[in-house]
Amino acid sequence: MSNGNSEERPIDVLIMAAGLGTRMRSGLAKVLHRLDGRPLINHVCSTAAVLGPEKIYVVIGHQGEDVKTAILSEMDADAVEFALQKEQLGTGDAVNSARGFLENRESTVVVLSGDVPLIRHETLSEMIGQHHKSGAACTVLTVKLDDPAGYGRVIRSEDGNFDRIVEQKDASDAERAVNEINSGIYCFDTKKLFAALAGVKNNNAQGEYYLTDVPAILRGAGDTVGLFVHDKKSEIEGINDRIQLAEMERLLRENTIERLMRESGVTFIDPQNTYISERAKFGRDTVVYPNVTIEGDSEIGSGSVIRSGSRITNSRIGDGVEILDNCVIIDSEVGNTCKVGPMAHLRGKAVMTEGSKVGNFVELKKTVLGKGSKASHLTYLGDATIGEKTNIGAGTITCNYDGKNKHQTEIGNNVRIGSDTMLVAPVKVGDGASTGAGSVVTKDIEPGDLVIGVPAKKMK
Numbered sequence: 204m205s206n207g208n209s210e211e212r213p214i215d216v217l218i219m220a221a222g223l224g225t226r227m228r229s230g231l232a233k234v235l236h237r238l239d240g241r242p243l244i245n246h247v248c249s250t251a252a253v254l255g256p257e258k259i260y261v262v263i264g265h266q267g268e269d270v271k272t273a274i275l276s277e278m279d280a281d282a283v284e285f286a287l288q289k290e291q292l293g294t295g296d297a298v299n300s301a302r303g304f305l306e307n308r309e310s311t312v313v314v315l316s317g318d319v320p321l322i323r324h325e326t327l328s329e330m331i332g333q334h335h336k337s338g339a340a341c342t343v344l345t346v347k348l349d350d351p352a353g354y355g356r357v358i359r360s361e362d363g364n365f366d367r368i369v370e371q372k373d374a375s376d377a378e379r380a381v382n383e384i385n386s387g388i389y390c391f392d393t394k395k396l397f398a399a400l401a402g403v404k405n406n407n408a409q410g411e412y413y414l415t416d417v418p419a420i421l422r423g424a425g426d427t428v429g430l431f432v433h434d435k436k437s438e439i440e441g442i443n444d445r446i447q448l449a450e451m452e453r454l455l456r457e458n459t460i461e462r463l464m465r466e467s468g469v470t471f472i473d474p475q476n477t478y479i480s481e482r483a484k485f486g487r488d489t490v491v492y493p494n495v496t497i498e499g500d501s502e503i504g505s506g507s508v509i510r511s512g513s514r515i516t517n518s519r520i521g522d523g524v525e526i527l528d529n530c531v532i533i534d535s536e537v538g539n540t541c542k543v544g545p546m547a548h549l550r551g552k553a554v555m556t557e558g559s560k561v562g563n564f565v566e567l568k569k570t571v572l573g574k575g576s577k578a579s580h581l582t583y584l585g586d587a588t589i590g591e592k593t594n595i596g597a598g599t600i601t602c603n604y605d606g607k608n609k610h611q612t613e614i615g616n617n618v619r620i621g622s623d624t625m626l627v628a629p630v631k632v633g634d635g636a637s638t639g640a641g642s643v644v645t646k647d648i649e650p651g652d653l654v655i656g657v658p659a660k661k662m663k
């Protein structure tokens with residue numbers, strides 16, 4: 204993908220993610236807090252990857268191993284390099300931790316913060332384009348905010364050019380009144396960045412080495428510092444506390460739902476009370492009732508209905524499906540025209556084939572339910588395969604666990620399992636066979652046979 208790079212300088216990306224995030228009041232490092240179900244750092248890494256960098260350098264510190272694991276759960280190990288910041292001495296020191304990897308590179312380095320998750324790659328590409336065109340040593344992404352409190356302010360000189368960045372805690376009243384803020388996102392000429400970093404001191408209100416001092420150092424050395432003024436406040440918003448995190452979650456959700464209504468033709472009965480992952484995909488004319496949660500990479504087909512209180516995680520739902528109230532569907536598949544619930548639970552790669560039905564208080568785990576088959580009430584089907592047009596009576600259980608191992612149940616086509624049947628696995632039930640109510644099946648049943656009793660015996 205083009206990075207808008209007129210000189211074709213290679214792009215490196217450096218993400219600062221070593222801080223604890225004191226204002227989160229948490230035992231968990233800030234960048235591991237989740238937005239839309241994913242750690243904050245993963246949002247930034249996947250945006251960075253779109254820029255086509257040679258590598259993404261991530262500065263880790265607090266819970267560094269966990270941050271690494273989170274990133275590597277979504278990215279190839281050779282796409283990312285980790286630099287350890289031993290002590291969190293400030294953002295300047297954070298960048299300095301990657302000196303060994305970067306200082307001699309003829310590249311443009313894009314510096315991102317692990318706590319600014321909604322920045323778009325299109326915006327970054329535009330900024331990189333301006334940076335290269337202008338020949339600046341540094342370009343700072345800024346935005347004007349009605350309430351700039353907490354951010355570093357961008358102070359311009361009288362001619363309107365960049366003068367310096369002043370952190371909130373170091374700012375005078377006049378400086379605090381400035382509403383153009385530093386987003387914490389920058390492009391630098393890599394070599395010049397590291398040369399200037401050597402001159403950063405920590406004589407400020409927080410006793411930290413501020414990366415924000417680098418642009419003024421570069422300007423002082425006669426280099427140009429550019430400002431890329433962006434108008435989308437939401438993209439550059441940093442997360443420093445849980446209030447901002449909740450607010451961003453709400454914002455992301457609102458955007459997702461509006462996009463789905465506008466572009467995918469989905470009806471939301473109560474958009475404010477519906478929780479849909481940014482990554483979810485929908486077909487048109489599906490109706491989603493209040494208090495539905497759809498997480499992860501789920502896909503929902505067209506003309507389906509999802510009633511209140513249901514949660515769908517990393518699952519595929521077909522067309523014309525009816526999911527009644529309070530169902531939980533995780534890592535599973537529901538084929539076209541299936542009916543689910545109320546209060547059904549599908550998990551562990553459960554598959555409902557086209558036209559099948561799972562009713563009240565039915566749990567399906569690692570089970571394939573064949574075309575047109577039904578388990579309508581109070582049933583547990585685990586580690587089972589069930590053929591087509593089979594009926595599983597109320598209260599049926601696959602006894603799949605012997606205390607040590609799990610065992611398979613195989614049920615054929617056109618089978619009638621009577622109410623309250625216990626199928627003690629491993630066991631097979633042939634096509635067209637039946638069991639009487641209350642049977643405890645301990646042996647395979649031949650096709651067409653009827654068994655009854657405890658243990659179940661062949662009647663015909």
Ligand code: UD1
Pocket residue numbers: 219220221222223233234262264288290291292293294295296297316317318319353354355356368370384385386387412413414415440441443
């Ligand atoms: C920083 C900027 C501020 C800007 C704001 C935008 C500085 C000094 N200030 O402030 O001008 O308006 O971002 O969101 O840079 N980190 C490390 N190691 C450290 C310190 C921080 O890796 O020693 C990481 C944090 O994990 C975080 C990022 O750097 O991901 C930013 O740090 P944070 O403490 O949130 O800086 P802000 O106070 O928000």
Ligand code: MG
Pocket residue numbers: 318441442443
């Ligand atoms: Mg911050």
